[in-house]
Amino acid sequence: MLTIGRLARAGDISPDALRYYEREGLLAPASKTDSGYRLYGEDAVRRMRFIQHAQACGFTLAEIRELLHLRQADSACCDDVKSRAIEKKLQLAAKIRAIQKMSAALDVLIAECAGGSLPLDDCPILAALEAVGFEAERTP
Amino acid sequence: MSGVEWREVNVLDDLDRAVDLGVLTLPALAIDGKLAFTALPTAEQLVAELRRRDGRRGDGA
Numbered sequence: 001m002l003t004i005g006r007l008a009r010a011g012d013i014s015p016d017a018l019r020y021y022e023r024e025g026l027l028a029p030a031s032k033t034d035s036g037y038r039l040y041g042e043d044a045v046r047r048m049r050f051i052q053h054a055q056a057c058g059f060t061l062a063e064i065r066e067l068l069h070l071r072q073a074d075s076a077c078c079d080d081v082k083s084r085a086i087e088k089k090l091q092l093a094a095k096i097r098a099i100q101k102m103s104a105a106l107d108v109l110i111a112e113c114a115g116g117s118l119p120l121d122d123c124p125i126l127a128a129l130e131a132v133g134f135e136a137e138r139t140p
Numbered sequence: 141m142s143g144v145e146w147r148e149v150n151v152l153d154d155l156d157r158a159v160d161l162g163v164l165t166l167p168a169l170a171i172d173g174k175l176a177f178t179a180l181p182t183a184e185q186l187v188a189e190l191r192r193r194d195g196r197r198g199d200g201a
Contacts, residue, residue: 083166086151090166093159 001030001039011048018048024061026051026068058088144190 008015021027022038027047029038047068054064067084070076112124120126128134151158151166161168161175169177169186176189 087165090151090155090158090164093155094162094164097159 001041002044004029004038004040007040007044007048010045011052013048013052021048021051021061025065026061057085058092059084063088 002010004015004018008018011018018027018038022029027040027044030041030044031039033039050068051061051064054067055061059067063084067081070080070084109125109128112128149157151163158168161170161173163170163175163178165178167180168175169181171189171193177185181189
């Protein structure tokens with residue numbers, strides 16, 4: 001059995017993060033000592049890595065909980081997991097596009113400003129941010 | 141209902157188009173190039189939606 005400290009070191013995360021996983025229903029200790037210390041089984045290391053890897057792929061803790069449930073569901077198959085992976089990719093692609101639009105809007109603002117020591121009342125960036133319909137005008 | 145053509149699309153083959161349409165969950169269904177259902181509709185829901193659009197066209201809308 002592993003204490004929370006040993007498990008945390010194995011995953012290079014903090015004990016607080018493990019307690020948070022527990023509160024989120026992702027990783028529960030197998031038992032507790034008489035004095036209340038959490039004890040984890042060897043499978044906890046695998047489960048913790050699963051959670052970390054899924055987080056690195058952009059899955060939220062709620063989505064990871066679903067994936068963990070799927071993994072144990074008799075009726076689930078590869079397609080169920082693949083669908084979730086594709087949906088996550090779609091969400092990431094949409095976020096990337098939104099960020100690219102933000103970046104392009106900033107490009108326009110930056111190009112309009114000559115910088116220097118103009119007073120802020122004449123700042124074209126601040127003026128553009130105040131303008132009605134900024135988003136529609138500036139983003140492609 | 142006549143004149144209905146449908147096509148199944150693998151979003152991985154055209155991720156940009158899926159993002160254009162606003163597809164975030166699967167399966168999704170687009171009608172006339174617009175996202176119409178973000179989950180698989182029942183046959184009744186699909187027919188109702190097609191009829192609604194068909195009626196709008198008939199009204200000249």
